[in-house]
Amino acid sequence: MSAVYIARNKEVAARKLGGEMMIMSGRDSTLFSLNQTATAIWQAADGVTPLAEIVTGKLCAEFDVDPAVALRDAEELVAGLEQHGILKVSNVPIVDAQ
Amino acid sequence: MTQLIREMSNTAQRLGIPLGVQLDLTYRCNERCVHCYLDHDDHGEMSTAEIKGLLDQMAEAGVFFLTISGGEILMRRDFFEIAQHARSLMFCLKLKTNAVMIHEAEADRIKALAPESVQISVYSHRPEVHDAISKLPGSLRRSLAGARLLVERGVKVIFANVLMRNNFQDYTGVQKLAAELGAQYTVDPTITPMMDGDRSILNLGIGQAELQQVFRDSSLLGTSPEEFCDLPKGPLAEADAMETLPCSAGHTFCYVSPYGEVYPCVQFPLPTGNLRSTKFLDIWKHSPQMNEVRSITVNDLPVCSTCSHSSGTCSRCPGLAYMEGNMRGPSSQDCEKSYTRTGVVTAGMMAHSKAKPADGLVQIHLASNENVVNFR
Numbered sequence: 001m002s003a004v005y006i007a008r009n010k011e012v013a014a015r016k017l018g019g020e021m022m023i024m025s026g027r028d029s030t031l032f033s034l035n036q037t038a039t040a041i042w043q044a045a046d047g048v049t050p051l052a053e054i055v056t057g058k059l060c061a062e063f064d065v066d067p068a069v070a071l072r073d074a075e076e077l078v079a080g081l082e083q084h085g086i087l088k089v090s091n092v093p094i095v096d097a098q
Numbered sequence: 099m100t101q102l103i104r105e106m107s108n109t110a111q112r113l114g115i116p117l118g119v120q121l122d123l124t125y126r127c128n129e130r131c132v133h134c135y136l137d138h139d140d141h142g143e144m145s146t147a148e149i150k151g152l153l154d155q156m157a158e159a160g161v162f163f164l165t166i167s168g169g170e171i172l173m174r175r176d177f178f179e180i181a182q183h184a185r186s187l188m189f190c191l192k193l194k195t196n197a198v199m200i201h202e203a204e205a206d207r208i209k210a211l212a213p214e215s216v217q218i219s220v221y222s223h224r225p226e227v228h229d230a231i232s233k234l235p236g237s238l239r240r241s242l243a244g245a246r247l248l249v250e251r252g253v254k255v256i257f258a259n260v261l262m263r264n265n266f267q268d269y270t271g272v273q274k275l276a277a278e279l280g281a282q283y284t285v286d287p288t289i290t291p292m293m294d295g296d297r298s299i300l301n302l303g304i305g306q307a308e309l310q311q312v313f314r315d316s317s318l319l320g321t322s323p324e325e326f327c328d329l330p331k332g333p334l335a336e337a338d339a340m341e342t343l344p345c346s347a348g349h350t351f352c353y354v355s356p357y358g359e360v361y362p363c364v365q366f367p368l369p370t371g372n373l374r375s376t377k378f379l380d381i382w383k384h385s386p387q388m389n390e391v392r393s394i395t396v397n398d399l400p401v402c403s404t405c406s407h408s409s410g411t412c413s414r415c416p417g418l419a420y421m422e423g424n425m426r427g428p429s430s431q432d433c434e435k436s437y438t439r440t441g442v443v444t445a446g447m448m449a450h451s452k453a454k455p456a457d458g459l460v461q462i463h464l465a466s467n468e469n470v471v472n473f474r
Contacts, residue, residue, distance in 0.1 A: 011212035013190030015162040017117075018109045022162060024190050026212040029254070031102045 006054075006078055006087050007047035007094040014042070027085040037063065038077055045087055047094030051078060110160070110350045111343075116382050117350040118163035119156055120364050123149065123180065124356050125169040129196055130233040131219070133262055133302050135290045136169065143356040146176040148374070150183045152354065155378040157187040164189035167364075169356070172199040181211050190214050194258075197244030198237055205247035213253065217284075218245050220257040223271035231265060245279055255281040261312065262289065262302045273317065285318050288431060290365055291421050300431075309438045327439050331409040334396055347416060348391035352382065362391045366417025368425065391416070394426060401428050405445035412436040412444065 008014070011026030021039040023032045034042055040062060044054040055071045063070075081087040088094055110117035124143055125136045144152070156164070164184055171177050172195060184191055191213045200208065208216065218241055222228040228238035248255050257276040259269055269285060276283040289303040304312075314323040334342060343349055348362035348370075355361070358373035360381045370388045371381035382388060394416070396403050402414055405428075418429035428446025436444050 010185070012188065013162065013214070014188045015157070015160060017106060017115065017160060017162070018113050020109075022106055024162075024214065026214075029214055031100065031106070033102060033106075 002091045003050035003052065004075070004078070005047055005049070005090050005093050006041070006045040006051055007090075008042060008045050009085055009088055012086055023086055025085050030084065032084065032086065037073070038081070041074060041077060042081075042087070047088075047096075051075070106162070107346070107350055113160075114383065115160040115350065116156070116352055117161065118165070118346070119161050119352055119354060120165040120167055121149075121152075121354045122167050122169060122356050122364070123171050123174045123177065126173045127168060127170040127196075128173060128198055128234060129170065129237060131221075132231050132233065133260060133289050133299050135292045135299065137293060138169065141357060143174075144358050144373070146179060148358065149176075149180050152358075152373055152378060153180070153184050153187055153189075157189065159379045159382065162190055163192065165192040165194065167194035170199070171195050172204065178207050178211075185211050192217065194219075195244075196232070196237065196241055197248070198234065198240040200244030200247060202247060205244070205251055205253075208248060209251040209253055215254040215256050215282075216248055217256045217258050218281075220245075220259055220272050220275070221262075221265045222268040223275045224268060227265050227268055231262070242275075242279070245281060249280045255279070257281050257283050259283065259285045260289070261285060261287045261304050261308070263304055263308075264302070266304050266308045269312075285312065287312055287435075288415075288418075290418075293367060295421070297421075303431075306434070306438050309435065313439050327441075328411070329440055330406040330411040330436070330442055332406045333404055334408045336397060338396075342396040343392075343394075345414075345416060348388050352388075360385070360388075362388065363417050365415060366391075366420055366425075368417075368420055391425065399426050399428075401445050401449050406442060407436045407440070407444050411440050411442075 009026065013024040015022055021034040021042055023034060024030070025032070037059060040058050041054060044058050051074060052071060055074050056067055059065060059070050059074065060067050078087055078089060082089045107117060124140070125138055126140055127138050166181060166184065171193060174180070181191070191211060192215050193208070193213050194217045197218045220228065220238070220241060221231040222238070225238045229235055245255050257272060259272045261269060273283050287304055287309055289300050291297045292299060312318055313327055316323055319326045347366050351363060353361045353364040354373065360370050360373065360378070361367055362370065368387050368391065370385040373381070396408055402408055405412065412432055414432045415429050416425050418431050419425055419427045422430060428444065428449065430446065430450065433444040433446040437447060
């Protein structure tokens with residue numbers, strides 16, 4: 001299976017507020033509140049680190065979760081965030097993400 | 099307001115975070131609107147570096163909603179450099195402009211900023227009326243051309259229509275124009291006194307009959323006129339009054355002038371500190387003036403806490419009250435609005451009539467209660 005790379009969409013508004021990441025979609029101004037796991041993924045979404053590496057390096061290190069379950073959950077979450085225009089997802093590194 | 103934004107606002111309030119800031123980049127403008135409260139001379143605007151440094155501080159402080167306004171924002175040659183820096187800091191960016199200077203290139207660059215919205219001042223659908231207010235010949239045509247370019251690029255455009263005596267009859271025309279162009283529409287019947295305290299421009303404001311028409315036009319209210327103009331529910335209970343805050347000014351919102359002065363709100367000119375000598379967060383957290391503003395609950399308003407409108411039919415602006423001389427006092431403009439909205443006299447109007455029993459006043463007894471109101 002090819003690697004999945006994720007990058008924060010530059011068109012969103014985002015700020016951490018009281019431990020919660022608040023994100024407003026640039027597409028339709030919908031406001032989202034990310035939980036701790038989603039926040040960790042969002043913050044690690046640099047476009048060049050594969051999602052699997054983010055899961056093992058960040059999520060599994062920070063939260064006590066099974067790597068396979070965590071990766072499956074992360075893939076679902078990433079798909080949802082992509083749908084709302086919050087994350088960009090690609091099979092190759094997203095070089096202009098920074 | 100959505101539930102999530104309400105929760106966000108409550109969290110910011112609890113944690114003392116300035117959730118929203120309006121930053122005026124300049125007071126310079128290419129229009130000379132008859133109702134404008136600003137002095138358009140440049141008295142030493144912040145430099146590009148100062149503003150970018152401020153944006154860094156604001157992002158660090160937790161500011162989420164950033165409104166960039168003026169004056170006319172495009173009068174600053176560094177506008178796009180500043181706005182791009184704001185975008186890179188991931189603010190929810192709202193822009194206010196007259197759009198006169200927006201051509202293809204500017205529209206492309208604004209689109210790239212991904213603003214939440216761009217608010218454009220439109221006073222009438224008729225050039226002769228709009229241009230007479232802006233005092234810039236051809237300004238309506240140019241503003242609409244700019245608006246079109248933004249809409250074509252998928253930018254959310256909002257037409258802001260300040261209502262005055264000389265354009266009141268045109269607001270339905272502006273509404274229609276906004277709908278045709280694919281823009282949203284917002285209306286504002288409030289004229290703000292000049293920053294130097296001169297209140298003469300308030301004479302441009304609409305009268306009670308016009309305001310009554312606005313308050314009964316469901317297309318402007320977002321609710322039914324019956325609900326909006328329902329009788330006030332009486333003064334807030336003391337426990338609620340101690341908890342209820344007058345508005346977000348100084349609590350989750352503040353205003354920064356082009357000269358680095360920080361105020362609780364754009365309409366609340368109480369100086370609280372200057373960014374050229376003090377860090378943004380230090381002013382926000384430690385300014386005695388800012389702390390005084392945020393210490394005030396409805397219970398601390400000697401007149402308004404007794405008012406039957408305090409339970410919801412009055413949206414008292416503490417800044418307008420401050421400009422009348424007392425930030426804990428009533429705002430006569432808001433009292434008039436509440437009265438027009440419901441037909442019930444406010445405590446502020448009663449206090450005013452007692453304080454100034456004047457010659458030449460007409461006393462009107464209202465059937466709905468025992469109150470008496472005086473009109474000049």
